Amino acid sequence: MIGGVLLEIVAVGLVVVGVAFLLAGTIGLVRFPDVYTRAHAASKCDSAGAGSVLLGLALHDGFAFGDLKLVLLAILVVVSGPTTAHALARAAMRSGRRAWTRDERGPA
């Protein structure tokens, strides 16, 4: 009984933390000035956010065998998100996109 309540608290906590991360990532994606900072915000916060939301959902209502799918999905998101951001930032670098600096007041 107590274990169930604890599990529920952990699950809801994970989901709340994940949503907070996702919100921060989305704000960063909209507000940051250039492609590198945006990739930074999107990859870090979205993998942390989606990963912990998925883990929280897996723990919600107890952990059943079918919830392994959600854990696998969380691993997939955590692996593929940063890789995508890396590829994007690398492509931007190679095509000569310069990083934002304070003197320029925004990207060209």
Place this chain on the structure above:
Amino acid sequence: MSVVFDAVMLLLLIATAITVARARDLVAAVVKFGLYSLVLCLVWQHRGAPDVAITEAAVGAGVTSVLFLLTIAKTARSERG
């Protein structure tokens, strides 16, 4: 709840379709088309068509986008006029 989800998804679908039409940069248009396909895939999963959703996710967002990008790399990147 389901009605709200449906309405938001359909509005998002129409908005992405219009941004595909408005994009001058062809690569941006193709990326937006991939986003459109993924939203459509969510709508179909929600409407009890998981088979169609899987195929659309792999074909519409994956294969079609890659084919478009290959052709753009061979031709011109941005639309004139």
Place this chain on the structure above:
Amino acid sequence: MRTFALALVLVVAATMVIGIAGLPPHGDPDGPVHTHVGARYLEQGVAETGLRNLVTAVLLVYRGFDTFLEVVVIFTALVAVLALPSATRQPPPPRGEGAAASRREADDAVPVSPVVFLVVRLLAPFIAVFALASLYRGHVTPGGGFQSAAIIGAMMIALGLVFGREHAARLVPHGAKAWLQALGPLVFAAVAFVGWRLTGAFLGFPADEAAYALREAMVVVLEVAIAVGGAVILAQLFMALDAPS
């Protein structure tokens, strides 16, 4: 041009709005979609075909002829793309003095990040397992021949993008390439002929209880042929469009 397009779109939209005004509301259990042949498939499909995923049942057993022609269509599309001159023309391989330099140049042109290389190589087997699982369990879960063809095709394209043209070309064994491309239409025709000999109808499936195993085998052969043939055709379309023109 723009005003003409807007006028055309408005006319088409008005026509279609008039059209949908006369349609029965969707989602109604008593609508015509759900009361005619669809209802019969839902009630008797499992008993008649032995397939629990009724989408697969409709695709292969009830509407097999459509699917046959559709497989022929994608094969024809591949033939059409391959018939264009640039798809088959290969650049001559660099020889002698400049070979090493030009190969290095080609390497520099599209370098693949080691991180992306590693992650795609790690994920590819999992994608392949997912595709095979959706094929193997396609009769009880969402999935089946076309779905796994799309997934395997997408995986082959991802591998081709990361490993480069030469390695990607080796994914499809050279000697078997022609047969694999035509696998869908060929196997469909063969199964249709077997069905004709057994039941007297082209693409017929034996319906009696005794032929359960045979019917199952026909469906499995068709699914595998669609999955393999479709994936090879998708990968070949990618290779053809990727070829330098």
Place this chain on the structure above:
Amino acid sequence: MTLLGLDLDYVACIVLFCVGLYMLVAKSNLIKKVLGLNVMETAVFAFIVTSGMIDGGQEPIVVAGSAPPYTSPIPHAMVLTGIVVAVSVTAVALALIAQIHAHYGTIEVDELKELP
């Protein structure tokens, strides 16, 4: 959901179809035209899938734990074949566009019309 007696899901499909049609007719760039064709195709698929859905319906897979009502499987089978045909059509069109660019150096229809 209905508005003025019109089913809003169907109206959304019509809007998508019209966006695709506009791209197909008004845009001069051939790649944009093919993208518009793809949007039109997906709008038709969305229309067909929507017509087969049922209120509270489940996916048409009869296993333990599933119960009627099921969505109609016929539209799903039609759309499944349609998606694969659509990607084949797109591939043929794109291969032709690459050929046109190799021969004439442009893929804008108004410039192609000017060519001798």
